[in-house]
Every structure is written in C-alpha cells, then in structure tokens.
Amino acid sequence: MLLVDDRENPKVVNKLLMRMGSDKVNVCRMKSSDYTMGEWGIEAKEINDLYRSIMGFGRTRTIVDQLRDLQDSCEHPFLVVYGTQLKPYVHNGRPSARSLAVEMARMKKVIQQFKATFYQRFPKIKYMEVTTMDEFVEWLVVNHTQQGLALHRLATEEKNAVKKSKLDSRIQILSSIEGITTTQAEDLLNEFESIPNILRKGTTQKSLMQVSGITRRKARAILALREDYEL
DNA sequence: ACGTATCGCTACAAGTTCGA
DNA sequence: TCGAACTTGTAGCGATACGT
Numbered sequence: 001m002l003l004v005d006d007r008e009n010p011k012v013v014n015k016l017l018m019r020m021g022s023d024k025v026n027v028c029r030m031k032s033s034d035y036t037m038g039e040w041g042i043e044a045k046e047i048n049d050l051y052r053s054i055m056g057f058g059r060t061r062t063i064v065d066q067l068r069d070l071q072d073s074c075e076h077p078f079l080v081v082y083g084t085q086l087k088p089y090v091h092n093g094r095p096s097a098r099s100l101a102v103e104m105a106r107m108k109k110v111i112q113q114f115k116a117t118f119y120q121r122f123p124k125i126k127y128m129e130v131t132t133m134d135e136f137v138e139w140l141v142v143n144h145t146q147q148g149l150a151l152h153r154l155a156t157e158e159k160n161a162v163k164k165s166k167l168d169s170r171i172q173i174l175s176s177i178e179g180i181t182t183t184q185a186e187d188l189l190n191e192f193e194s195i196p197n198i199l200r201k202g203t204t205q206k207s208l209m210q211v212s213g214i215t216r217r218k219a220r221a222i223l224a225l226r227e228d229y230e231l
Numbered sequence: 232a233c234g235t236a237t238c239g240c241t242a243c244a245a246g247t248t249c250g251a
Numbered sequence: 252t253c254g255a256a257c258t259t260g261t262a263g264c265g266a267t268a269c270g271t
Contacts, residue, residue, distance in 0.1 A: 206257085215238080235270085236269085237266105237267085239265095240266105241263085244260090245261105247257080247259090249256085251255105
C-alpha cells in the first residue's frame with residue numbers, strides 16, 4: 001500500500017491512481033511525509049517548490065522543519081526533487097530580463113547551498129533528483145512493486161495517517177480537473193458509470209456536455225486525460 | 232471607474248466517420 | 252469512393268469577478 005498525503009499535487013496523485021489503482025494507493029492526511037510505503041517516508045518537492053520551501057515563502061514551516069520531522073519519524077526517509085526548469089518569480093509587474101536573471105541566479109545559489117550542506121544536516125535522509133514528474137511517478141511505482149505489497153507493515157504505516165479521505169477515488173480524479181466540482185464528477189459517473197467509459201474513444205465533448213454544468217471547456221479538459229494517460 | 236483575466240457561448244473551418 | 256453528418260479546434264464576443 002502506498003500512502004499519499006491528500007495535500008500533494010493532484011496531478012501526481014491522479015497519475016498514481018491511474019497507474020496503480022485505488023486498492024494500492026490510499027490518499028490520506030500524513031503527519032510528516034508526502035508518501036509512505038513500508039518503512040520508506042518520502043518528501044517530494046518540485047524544484048521551484050523546493051526553493052520556496054527553503055526560503056519559507058508562503059508557508060509556516062520551512063523545509064528544515066519538515067525534514068527534521070521526516071528524519072525522526074521514519075526508518076528510511078527520502079527527499080525526492082523533481083523537475084529541472086527554474087521559474088523565477090519577480091514582484092511588481094512584468095519582470096525585466098535582468099531581474100529574471102538575477103532571481104534565477106539567486107534560486108540556483110540557494111538550492112546549491114542547500115544541497116552542499118544537506119548530508120551534514122540530515123545524514124539519515126537520502127536525497128535524489130529526477131527530471132520530470134512522470135519520472136517521479138515511475139520511481140514510486142517501480143519501488144512500490146519492488147517492495148512487494150508489504151502488507152505486514154500496514155500497521156506501522158497507518159500510524160502516520162490521521163484522517164482518511166472519504167471521497168471515492170474516481171471522484172477525486174475527476175474533481176481534480178480544473179473547473180470540475182465533486183457534484184459534477186458524481187453526475188459524470190452516474191451518467192457514464194466509470195472513468196474508462198468517460199475516456200473511451202466513443203465519448204465526445206458533446207456527450208459530456210449533456211451533464212449539467214459541463215461546458216465545452218470542461219469536456220475538453222476531461223477528454224485531455226486521454227493524452228495524459230496515453231489512452 | 233477602469234483595466235485585466237477568466238469563463239461560457241457561438242460561429243466557422245477543417246478533419247473524421249460512416250453509410251450508400 | 253463520395254457526400255452528408257458529426258466532431259473538434261480556434262477565434263471572437265459579452266458577462267463577470269477582481270484588483271487598483
């Protein structure tokens with residue numbers, strides 16, 4: 001069983017649910033990591049989010065606090081950073097090329113310094129980088145498979161789970177699409193019965209638009225899942 | 232009040248499907 | 252194979268929300 005924090009990037013959660021199925025992925029509120037499988041506790045960060053976490057922008061706890069918790073609470077902690085494209089954010093309107101370059105250099109330096117002292121500060125945590133979100137999902141799937149189902153460890157894992165999600169995983173997938181509410185997701189499932197039916201070749205934008213509240217834009221976004229999951 | 236962003240709706244052109 | 256019907260992508264327009 002792979003436990004996933006319910007505040008994690010919904011794109012990653014959806015990809016995992018589609019790859020592994022809802023019987024192997026449990027979305028719940030986690031205390032100190034983003035993902036848990038067996039004795040592995042995994043903190044995942046998109047590269048730009050890593051920078052913001054280091055700086056403490058827009059959050060109450062910095063990454064140092066998070067990693068200390070992670071290190072203390074599980075036997076095999078990991079920090080996985082995915083993505084390579086730094087996107088500098090500059091305040092006050094349209095940024096100049098110069099201000100972007102300055103911010104980019106600052107981001108690189110901050111991340112570099114963080115990595116340079118990482119093992120000094122968190123000797124127990126394994127640090128790794130992957131280039132894309134898809135590669136990170138693949139890493140999770142492969143390692144989950146390698147670990148086996150690890151059912152005997154479930155009790156340990158579930159200590160970390162505070163609040164289990166009550167939403168049907170199919171509704172979670174649909175309602176994570178921009179603009180789709182849980183009610184609309186329920187209506188879609190009532191109409192089409194399953195996600196494979198919604199995404200099958202015969203389903204058109206027009207047929208999805210028969211469902212109350214589904215506009216052409218939303219129908220297009222739903223059918224775009226075919227591309228994401230290569231259906 | 233104004234500018235901007237976003238969204239839904241519509242029209243139209245281009246591509247696809249399907250039956251004769 | 253051909254043409255009608257259907258589907259889809261795109262552009263334009265108006266309504267609305269939001270920040271200044």
